[in-house]
Structure formats: C-alpha cells, structure tokens
Amino acid sequence: MLDTPGFTEITSTADIAAGRHGRRAKCLQRLIRMDLPVPPTVAIAFDTVRAIAEGDLPDLSTLLSLFDGQPMLLSVRSSSETPDWGGPGAVLGIGMNDAAHAILSNTLGHDAADAAYLRFIRTFATEVMRLDEDPFEGVEDPAKARALYEEEADEPFPQDIRDQLAAVLRSMARAWEGTSARLLREAQGAPVDAGLGLVVQRMAQGMGAGQSGSGVIQFVDPETGEPQITGRYLGQALGRDALHKADALFLRRDPRGPSLEELLPEVFAELVEAGAACRTRLREEMQIEFTIDQGRLHILDAVRCPRDARASVAIATALARDGIIPRAEAVERVTPATLARLLHRQIAPGVARDLLANGIAASPGAASGRIVLDSAAAQAALARDEPCILIRRETTPDDVRGMHAADGVLTERGGITSHAAVIARGLGLPCVAGATSIRVDERKGTVIFPGGLKLQAGDEITLDGATGEVLRGVVAMQEPQLGGPFADLMAWSDQIRDIGVRANADTVADATLARRFGVDGIGLCRTEHMFFDPARLTVVREMILAENARDREAALARLLPMQRADFTELFQLMDGLPVTIRLLDPPLHEFLPAEGEGMRALAEALDRPLSEVKRRIRSLQEYNPMLGMRGVRLGVSVPEIYDMQARAIFEATADAMQNGAKVVPEIMIPLVTARREVELVGRRIEAIAAAVRRERRAVVEYRLGVMVETPRAALRAAEIVEGASFLSFGTNDLTQMTYGLSRDDAGRFMSAYVNEGVFQEDPFQTLDVDGVGELLLLGARRGREARPDVTLALCGEHGGNPESVAFCRFAGFDYVSCSPFRVPIAKLSAAQATI
Numbered sequence: 001m002l003d004t005p006g007f008t009e010i011t012s013t014a015d016i017a018a019g020r021h022g023r024r025a026k027c028l029q030r031l032i033r034m035d036l037p038v039p040p041t042v043a044i045a046f047d048t049v050r051a052i053a054e055g056d057l058p059d060l061s062t063l064l065s066l067f068d069g070q071p072m073l074l075s076v077r078s079s080s081e082t083p084d085w086g087g088p089g090a091v092l093g094i095g096m097n098d099a100a101h102a103i104l105s106n107t108l109g110h111d112a113a114d115a116a117y118l119r120f121i122r123t124f125a126t127e128v129m130r131l132d133e134d135p136f137e138g139v140e141d142p143a144k145a146r147a148l149y150e151e152e153a154d155e156p157f158p159q160d161i162r163d164q165l166a167a168v169l170r171s172m173a174r175a176w177e178g179t180s181a182r183l184l185r186e187a188q189g190a191p192v193d194a195g196l197g198l199v200v201q202r203m204a205q206g207m208g209a210g211q212s213g214s215g216v217i218q219f220v221d222p223e224t225g226e227p228q229i230t231g232r233y234l235g236q237a238l239g240r241d242a243l244h245k246a247d248a249l250f251l252r253r254d255p256r257g258p259s260l261e262e263l264l265p266e267v268f269a270e271l272v273e274a275g276a277a278c279r280t281r282l283r284e285e286m287q288i289e290f291t292i293d294q295g296r297l298h299i300l301d302a303v304r305c306p307r308d309a310r311a312s313v314a315i316a317t318a319l320a321r322d323g324i325i326p327r328a329e330a331v332e333r334v335t336p337a338t339l340a341r342l343l344h345r346q347i348a349p350g351v352a353r354d355l356l357a358n359g360i361a362a363s364p365g366a367a368s369g370r371i372v373l374d375s376a377a378a379q380a381a382l383a384r385d386e387p388c389i390l391i392r393r394e395t396t397p398d399d400v401r402g403m404h405a406a407d408g409v410l411t412e413r414g415g416i417t418s419h420a421a422v423i424a425r426g427l428g429l430p431c432v433a434g435a436t437s438i439r440v441d442e443r444k445g446t447v448i449f450p451g452g453l454k455l456q457a458g459d460e461i462t463l464d465g466a467t468g469e470v471l472r473g474v475v476a477m478q479e480p481q482l483g484g485p486f487a488d489l490m491a492w493s494d495q496i497r498d499i500g501v502r503a504n505a506d507t508v509a510d511a512t513l514a515r516r517f518g519v520d521g522i523g524l525c526r527t528e529h530m531f532f533d534p535a536r537l538t539v540v541r542e543m544i545l546a547e548n549a550r551d552r553e554a555a556l557a558r559l560l561p562m563q564r565a566d567f568t569e570l571f572q573l574m575d576g577l578p579v580t581i582r583l584l585d586p587p588l589h590e591f592l593p594a595e596g597e598g599m600r601a602l603a604e605a606l607d608r609p610l611s612e613v614k615r616r617i618r619s620l621q622e623y624n625p626m627l628g629m630r631g632v633r634l635g636v637s638v639p640e641i642y643d644m645q646a647r648a649i650f651e652a653t654a655d656a657m658q659n660g661a662k663v664v665p666e667i668m669i670p671l672v673t674a675r676r677e678v679e680l681v682g683r684r685i686e687a688i689a690a691a692v693r694r695e696r697r698a699v700v701e702y703r704l705g706v707m708v709e710t711p712r713a714a715l716r717a718a719e720i721v722e723g724a725s726f727l728s729f730g731t732n733d734l735t736q737m738t739y740g741l742s743r744d745d746a747g748r749f750m751s752a753y754v755n756e757g758v759f760q761e762d763p764f765q766t767l768d769v770d771g772v773g774e775l776l777l778l779g780a781r782r783g784r785e786a787r788p789d790v791t792l793a794l795c796g797e798h799g800g801n802p803e804s805v806a807f808c809r810f811a812g813f814d815y816v817s818c819s820p821f822r823v824p825i826a827k828l829s830a831a832q833a834t835i
C-alpha cells in the first residue's frame with residue numbers, strides 16, 4: 001500500500017476513518033472489503049483539503065502515482081462526515097485532453113471520444129473555472145469548445161492532468177468553505193469546523209465499444225420502502241446520466257421497454273447480489289452507482305437510499321425484522337420529525353405539483369381548500385363544511401378562531417416560531433409561513449403569487465407543510481400510514497422505554513385516539529372542556545351567576561349526572577388504565593358571554609333582567625384573570641363546584657366497579673401554591689368519597705394529586721406533597737409564571753426574541769431546561785425526598801417534545817402526558833432517551 005500524508009489509497013486494510021476522510025471514503029472501503037469491483041480510489045483527508053482551500057496544494061505526482069496505466073481518467077467526489085452536510089458536486093473525466101481524445105478515438109470510436117472530451121471541457125469551464133454556461137450551449141465539436149474555453153478564460157485549456165486535477169481540487173475545497181455551503185450544512189447540524197474529504201477514483205469507461213454505460217440501482221421503493229428494484233441504465237453514458245435521460249433502460253424486465261436484465265443478465269444478477277450484500281454488510285438500504293465497461297461491472301459508489309418518511313420507518317423496521325440490525329437500532333434510526341410527518345396527511349406520492357410559491361415548512365401535513373382571508377370567512381366555510389386555507393400577512397391572537405376553523409394556514413411573513421407556526425403546530429394544522437414572494441391584500445381579497453398570478457378568496461390551493469410548498473388547485477392526498485412498520489416501531493419503543501407516556505384527553509374522541517396509539521393512561525383530563533359543551537353551557541352559567549348557595553346547588557345538581565356520564569364513558573374507554581381528572585381550572589368568566597346578544601339569551605334563560613345579568617358578569621371580571629380566581633382558588637372560594645365534580649367521579653367509579661371494572665381515579669388539583677390549599681380541598685374530597693362509599697356500599701379508592709404550575713409549588717414541594725400522592729408539572733403555566741410571560745400574548749414578540757437570540761427556542765414549545773427545568777428538578781427532588789413513593793409527571797405541551805421527554809427521564813419522572821397526536825413521538829423519544 002502506497003501512502004503519503006493526506007493521500008491514502010483505499011484498500012481493505014488502509015487507515016480510513018469517516019471522521020478524517022468522510023463517510024463516502026469509509027463506505028468505499030467497506031465495498032472493497034466486500035470484494036465488490038470498485039476501481040482504484042484514493043481518499044484525501046480533511047486536513048489536506050483544508051490546506052488546499054488555503055492555497056497549499058501538495059505535490060500531486062504522489063497522488064497520481066497511486067494510479068497506474070494509461071489512458072487514465074479520474075473522477076473526484078466529495079466525502080463529508082455526514083451525507084446531510086452536502087458537499088460540492090462530482091467532477092468526472094479529469095485527464096481528458098487532446099492526447100486522451102486521440103487514444104479514445106482509436107479504442108472506443110470517434111463519437112465516444114468526442115462526447116467524453118466535450119463533456120469534460122464544459123464541466124471544467126463552468127463548474128471549476130466558473131465560466132458562463134451560455135457560450136457552450138449547443139456546441140458539439142470538442143475543438144470548438146476548447147477554442148471557446150480559451151477565449152472565455154483567456155488562457156489555454158490545460159492539457160496536463162496535474163493542472164486539471166489541481167484546479168478541480170482547489171475549486172471543490174474552496175466551494176466547501178463558501179458562505180452559503182457553510183450556512184446550509186450548519187442548518188443540518190454540522191459544526192463550524194466540519195471538514196470535507198475528497199475521493200479521487202480511476203474512471204471505468206462507460207462509453208465506447210461493446211456493452212458500456214452507466215446506471216444507478218436501488219432495491220426499495222423510495223416512497224414506501226417496500227422491496228422493489230428501481231433505477232435506470234444508459235448505454236454510452238457516464239455518472240448519473242441515466243437518471244435524467246428518456247432513453248435510459250429499465251433495470252428489471254419491464255413491459256414498457258427494454259431492460260438491463262434482458263441485455264446483460266449476468267451483470268444484472270451481479271448487481272442484485274451486490275445490493276443484497278450491501279444490505280447485510282452495511283446494514284442499510286443502499287443506492288449503487290455503477291458503470292459497465294465492455295460488459296464488465298464496476299461499482300463506483302454506494303450511498304444511503306434517499307427515502308420519504310414512510311420509507312424510513314419501513315426500511316428501519318424491515319432491517320430489524322430480518323435480524324440485520326437490533327430493534328433498538330431501528331428505533332434509533334427514525335427521527336421524531338420523520339415520525340411526525342408520517343402522522344399527518346400528505347400529498348400522494350408522484351402527483352403533479354403546480355408550484356405557486358415557497359415558504360417555510362412550519363407545521364407538517366398537507367391540506368387543500370378554498371382561500372379565505374379572515375377568521376369570519378374561515379368559520380363560514382367550516383359551517384358550510386367546505387375545506388379552506390386561511391391566508392394572512394401574519395397572524396395575531398385574533399386569528400386563532402380562524403385557524404381553528406381552517407384546514408391549513410399560509411402567511412406572507414414570519415418564521416418557524418411565528419405566531420401562525422406555533423399555533424398551527426399546537427393544532428396539528430399544516431402551515432406554510434413566511435412565503436415572502438406572495439403579496440396578500442386583505443382589503444381587496446386577493447393574493448398575488450410570483451409571476452403575477454392573482455388568486456382571490458374562494459380559489460382553491462394546496463399547502464404542503466412538510467416542504468413549504470404552495471400549490472395550485474386541489475391535489476390528491478394520502479392518509480397517515482399507521483399500519484405494519486409504524487405499529488412495529490411503536491411496539492418496540494414500548495418495550496424499550498422506561499418512562500410512561502400518557503395522553504391529555506378531554507373527550508371521547510381524544511381518548512379513543514389515545515388508546516389507538518396505545519397510551520399508558522390519561523395524564524390530564526381538562527374538565528372545563530365538558531363545561532363548554534353548548535348543551536350544558538346555560539346550566540353552567542346559571543351555576544356561575546347564582547346569587548346564593550341554594551340556587552348554585554340546584555344548578556350543580558343538574559350538572560352532576562352530566563359529569564358522571566362523562567367520567568363513566570372515559571373509565572369504560574380506558575378499561576382500567578389510570579385516568580387523571582383535573583378539577584375545574586379556568587376563571588369562571590370564561591364561561592360567560594362577552595357580547596350583548598349572548599347576554600340577552602342568558603337573561604332569557606335565567607329569567608332575570610338584562611341589567612342584572614350584566615352587573616353579575618361585570619362583577620366577575622378580573623384585571624388579570626390568568627393570575628386571578630382560577631384553579632384551586634375556585635375550589636377554596638366556591639367549594640361546591642369541586643364537591644360536585646368529586647361526587648361525579650366517585651359515583652362513576654362505583655358504577656364502573658359494579659360492572660366489574662377496576663378503576664382508581666386520580667384527582668388533580670390545579671394551580672396550587674400552598675399546602676393549606678391541598679388540605680382544604682383534600683378534606684372535602686375525602687368527605688365526599690366517604691359519603692359515596694356509604695351510599696353505594698362500594699370500596700371507592702382514589703389518588704389525590706397536585707399540579708405544579710406555580711414556581712411556589714415547585715419550591716414548596718416538600719410540604720405540598722404531604723397531601724398528594726402524585727405531582728404533575730404543568731409546564732405551560734409554569735413556563736408562563738417563571739418567565740412572567742403570557743402564554744396567549746407571547747406570539748407577538750416570540751419571533752423577535754428567537755431571532756435576536758434572547759430565547760434559543762420558544763419556551764412554550766421546547767422546555768427551558770435552564771430556568772423552568774431547574775424548578776422541575778428542584779420540585780421533583782424536594783417532593784421525592786419528602787415522599788419517596790410520589791409519582792412524578794409532566795403534562796404541559798412539552799410532554800410531546802423529544803428533548804423535553806429526555807429531560808423528564810433524566811429528572812426521574814414516571815411519565816409524560818401530551819396531546820394524543822404527539823403520543824407516538826413521545827414514545828419514540830422516550831425509547832431513544834432510554835437506549
């Protein structure tokens with residue numbers, strides 16, 4: 001093995017490392033070790049490429065001496081540490097000059113020699129020397145191309161392979177250091193000092209006499225991940241030409257036209273064998289680039305097959321099912337973001353996309369619908385059952401009701417943490433944000449797209465929230481694919497993870513979805529959802545506006561059977577799994593009508609004068625309701641409400657037990673700040689439990705817990721936990737209160753804060769590990785020290801965020817709870833944090 005510093009011939013024993021020579025070099029070494037027919041290849045190390053970029057070019061004769069024989073043509077490909085970090089495109093045919101042209105004319109024929117020379121001159125001119133492409137357009141004679149080169153570059157076309165190679169290496173090394181390449185790879189997670197390796201390979205001739213050509217083959221469908229031979233082969237071609245040419249051959253026998261399998265059955269069989277060997281030895285589905293030189297196969301390169309979200313999951317699980325990788329590795333290979341894409345509707349593969357504009361892919365999923373430009377129009381469309389896309393210059397809290405009604409959201413301004421993006425992700429709504437090339441005229445009701453196309457409210461468009469594309473018209477969709485491979489991935493995640501995953505579910509629909517995703521229970525049932533039910537709202541309002549205890553009790557007595565039925569249904573559905581029910585949390589005025597019409601209707605229902613209703617509503621208004629009469633403060637001041645809820649829970653429990661189900665409800669007190677609050681509420685709850693036990697002669701058990709949503713509750717966890725068998729950290733409020741930052745108003749300045757680097761990320765999306773996280777650690781430690789058997793949980797939105805799940809596991813929590821649609825992501829993240 002010849003070896004010089006920086007240039008290493010790739011052999012099966014050479015010292016090649018992905019961290020010094022890049023992933024491609026390492027992969028080529030593996031192919032060589034598998035005895036695949038790889039042409040002689042030399043790896044150039046990161047340090048050498050860096051030196052070349054800085055003008056320090058080593059003596060190339062040592063490199064060239066590693067190849068022997070004439071005529072010699074070389075290719076250079078980039079080899080970064082991780083393929084996602086990119087790298088300059090390959091340059092093929094280095095070494096083509098007048099002499100090589102003459103030799104090739106003799107051996108391969110004039111046409112092949114002309115084509116090879118022409119191609120190299122053009123590549124060298126445009127990609128290496130950065131000359132304009134236009135003058136070379138349509139030129140078919142190499143001599144003419146060469147003359148053109150000399151005119152444009154003002155110097156002779158280099159004839160010496162040394163000069164050509166030097167120019168290519170310099171140009172590729174410098175391209176890697178360019179600002180845009182740097183930004184692109186840093187966006188993919190590359191460190192600032194990420195290195196580039198290069199591989200120089202002796203080219204096998206894909207042009208000329210006999211059966212010669214080149215192609216690309218892979219063994220799975222890039223969309224589904226199902227086994228299927230795909231790719232093309234083109235005679236008399238080099239590189240990846242076959243992929244782009246209409247006259248390329250199919251690989252496998254195909255009724256649509258001739259195939260490589262028919263033309264060269266042995267070579268085809270050799271390729272299939274190479275693919276199978278790659279799969280088992282490289283433990284990955286690879287795409288192989290090959291050249292056939294007068295009937296002989298050469299394998300030039302193999303890269304990880306490109307794949308969609310669905311194929312990613314299918315490929316990883318199939319490799320594990322076939323025993324090629326362990327199941328844990330399959331779980332590790334699927335990123336939470338990939339899984340998130342799979343859980344949403346997507347544009348059907350292969351459909352034509354009539355692209356109108358591009359924006360930021362802000363929330364996954366795809367949707368088609370008619371354009372609406374304000375919330376009222378979105379709500380009207382929903383009432384007509386007509387899908388719609390809400391387009392705004394940017395959204396504000398006033399647009400949230402429109403977002404609830406719309407099928408997708410498009411904004412002209414704003415980024416990944418803009419209000420539109422944040423809310424859309426929370427709602428599971430596809431969103432394309434910051435499509436700066438469109439002009440929204442909300443007054444005229446029009447949207448102008450690049451090229452001047454003007455669409456109006458009512459016209460149909462499609463959004464792809466995974467790619468950021470805005471398309472014209474309605475496009476065929478594909479429903480989420482939750483069968484086979486997805487189910488395997490979830491089952492394996494369940495086996496691996498050691499932290500529980502529950503769902504935040506308030507309705508039967510939520511709970512049903514949660515069960516489909518195989519949750520460990522319900523971690524948060526927000527009972528106010530049940531109070532907002534239109535059929536009950538009037539009774540709820542009567543209860544709130546009652547002047548005295550007797551009237552309030554009468555209204556609560558009407559609500560009791562409704563609440564009991566809610567819980568009975570939930571208990572049945574969850575079938576013995578734990579269900580955590582949170583007692584009423586929001587300020588009461590949220591249930592009252594805000595405008596005249598609603599107030600009149602309420603006056604009628606209550607049979608009271610309008611003025612009195614208005615006065616009562618006014619008297620309940622607060623300056624800062626989120627910090628006012630809500631949560632446990634309601635329970636202490638108006639205890640009858642919690643009494644009714646506790647009775648409904650216990651009666652539903654007794655009913656379920658009578659039917660043979662084992663139910664131990666978990667009752668959770670919101671917004672606690674002090675031990676005494678827990679004592680007061682806990683004592684009343686226990687009294688009601690005792691009453692129901694007596695009345696129903698049933699053994700009703702329950703667990704009482706506290707939501708840690710205020711910094712004081714975290715600080716005082718040691719004493720608060722005395723009355724609580726579980727502590728569930730509500731990180732939405734806890735984030736709000738730790739920062740003193742309104743959850744509902746933060747959208748207005750969140751993007752500025754993220755852009756200016758005040759916040760790394762929106763703390764309502766990704767747990768602020770430094771600040772809020774410290775409160776979690778402190779609260780968890782104090783709680784657990786005082787009561788070692790306490791259950792610790794997190795039930796804010798962060799419960800579905802991968803980093804936050806990992807943090808909770810690190811903090812020793814027992815489970816996280818998140819919205820049902822994020823359960824699979826939480827499970828996968830929990831498993832990945834465990835591995």
Ligand code: PEP
Nearest residue numbers: 709730731732733795796
């Ligand atoms: C929380 O505050 O984190 C929480 C789960 O409760 P809510 O979002 O209902 O305030």
Ligand code: MG
Nearest residue numbers: 709730732733
């Ligand atoms: Mg809360």
